[in-house]
Amino acid sequence: MSSISGLYSPLPQSISDSDSEREFHMDSLCPPNTRFNENVSDRKGYSKHGPYNKQSQDQLPNMMEAKVIKPQMSTTRKLTFIMSIILCFLPIVIFLWVLPCDADTCPVKVLNWETQQEDVEMKGKINLFFERFKKHFNLAVQYKGDSNSQEILKHGVISLLGNNGEVNWYFRQPTIPQNLDCSLIDVDSDGIRDCLLLDEKGLKAVEVVSGQTVWHVHSHEERTLVENLQFPAVLKDFNHDGVDELMSIYQQKYFMIICGRTGKALCNIIVNECNQVEELQTTGDYVGFHCVNDTVTYLQIQISEIKRKYFNSSHMLNFVKFNLSTSDTNIFRLDQYKLNIENFGTCPDCHSYLKLLSDHDKVIYTKVYNKSHIINPSKFKFGVNAFSAKKHIKGFIVKVWQWHYKFSPKYSSNDLFTSRKDVLNNTNYGNYITERIILITLNDTDYNVVEASTTNITQLCFHTESDFVSCQPDFKNQEYSILIADLDRDGSQELIYYSSSFYLRENVIGNPWQLISTIKLLKLESELPKLYNSKETFGMYPNY
Structure with missing residues (x-):
């Protein structure tokens, strides 16, 4: 006698007892057995092992159906996931593009240093200019060669690195430099101001990164170099080439307008009011100079007047006499303090006097130095x-x-x-x-x-x-x-x-x-x- 047992299908292992109360929906785990269904209908409700309930067969697929619910990320989890990816690549970016640098691009700290240069006498002011990446300043100083030396190119300018004092470049020439200024003009529009160097042969522009000559002041026809110049003042751009112009005193009689980009002499303006013209300088919107006749007077003229004369040669210049005070040339002020320095005689037969004053010109310190000269x-x-x-x-x-x-x-x-x-x-x-x-x-x-x-x-x-x-x-x-x-x-x-x-x-x-x-x-x-x-x-x- 055969026993009648119910048909069952084992639950997947991924479904636990606690999951039985949940609703699942999925395709039937087994394809329908059409042959089995035909046998059941032929035998009028009996299976091989006994009576079969057709209703249970209809319910079987429903029992085997399951619903899969895909969980969705919250906004916080999405942001965290994105940030984790970014953090994975961030060290690579830092080590490849941020940290690597060389001596030219790395930030530098200036430490105490001392350097010596042979066969030169440094002279004049110490000029500062930006290095290539504008992270620190370098130095440029004029020098005069050894009087005992028979070398031809023994004078010039030396540039030193500001962070360690090493030589940046030498600019050598046969004539003694008279004046150097690296703070006035950028002649090549590279964002770094260049040096203007004056000597008895004329005025030249020196590019500060390489130490090479950019131009030498020359005539309008570019045939000859212009000599007998004094150190120039800077004027705003006249010819609209993007670089300011320069104005110098030529042959102690003329104002010479010089193109700042090319060094070409653009025009000469004669100063009939003076036998000699000396010490040109700009103050705000004015150009001032010493006018030498029987006496020395200080004259000023508006820069707009110079510009008008540049475009219209028939325009008459209007000079204004200006009283220039010289009483305080030996007095140096710092807040409420004054330092008075006086030098007398010709050294070594000389002496100097130093006096420190506080509020209301009260003398608080004095010192006399015999056989001495005090430098400003x-x-x-x-x-x-x-x-x-x-x-x-x-x-x-x-x-x-x-x-x-x-x-x-x-x-x-x-x-x-x-x-x-x-x-x-x-x-x-x-x-x-x-x-x-x-x-x-x-x-x-x-x-x-x-x-x-x-x-x-x-x-x-x-x-x-x-x-x-x-x-x-x-x-x-x-x-x-x-x-x-x-x-x-x-x-x-x-x-x-x-x-x-x-x-x-x-x-x-x-x-x-x-x-x-x-x-x-x-x-x-x-x-x-x-x-x-x-x-x-x-x-x-x-x-x-």
Whole structure:
């Protein structure tokens, strides 16, 4: 006897007992067995194993149906997923394009440095200009070659890297440079201002990144170079080429308009009111100059008048007399303080006088230096919280040259000075000089005088055929030898200064004297506190 058992299908393992109460919907797990259904209908409700309920067969597919519900991401999960993908690629981007850099593109920090250059005497002011990527400043300084040297290209301009003092480029020429300014004009429109260099051969523009000549002032026909020029002033663009123009004094009689882009002389404007024209400078919308006749007067003219004359040669210029005060040329002001400097005599028979005054011209410090010349000071001023030691956050830096005694230098038979010595009856000599760097720091209540450094200088002198004494190094070349600036643009200030001297070399065939210039950079705000541990003076004469 056969037993009748119900037909069943096993549940998938992915469906648990707790899932049986859920509603599922899916296609039948098994295809319908048509042969089985035919047998059932033929046997009138009986299966092979016993009676079969047709209704249960109709319900079987419904039992095997299942519904799959696909879960959807929430907005938060989507954002998190996207951010995870971005974070996967971010390190790759950083290491490939952000972190890699070289010496030209990486941010730099300026540290203390010192460098020496042989056979040059640095002169004039220290010029600053942007390096290629404008991350820090580089330096450019004029120099005069060694008077003993027979080289032709021994004068020119040297550029140093501001971050470490290494040589950036040399611009060599046979003539001694007279003036250099790298802050006036961008002649090639590359976004970096270029240097204007003046010498007895004329005016030229030097590109600051490469140290190459861009142009030399030349005639309109481009046939000859223009000489007998004075250092120019900058005028707004006249010919609409995108670069400002320059105006210089030509042959002490004319205003010459020069194209800033090409260096071509555009026009000459004669100044009939003066026998000579000197010291051109711009002040706001005016151009001023010294007019030399029987007396010297200071005249001004509007730049718009110059422009009108440029486009209309028949236009008459209208000069205005201006009273130029010269009473304060030796007084340097810093907030409520004044520093008065006076130099007397011809060195080494000279002396100098330094006087510090506070409010209402009250004298608070004086010092007389015998056989000395004081060079024009530089001013500095720190932020309120930049320098806390004694709260001296402003002041002056002064350079003093003090002569000691003469000596007779030794020369070999083929030295240039020796030939002069033979002809001029032993008139060559040397001077021993001490160069002092004096810091005068101030606040609202007191002052401090510190001798920051001393340097021994050997100066060699000779008489020319016109009985003019020429000495090297010359204190006149030191007038702008101190600069205070922020080279790396980090908010702190650096002190840059240079000096030159001859040094005696032992066991050298030929000229034993070598001219060396030294230029130094100090982080002023970090180095200044150290100076307070050295010799200093409060409210009394310093004992130098």
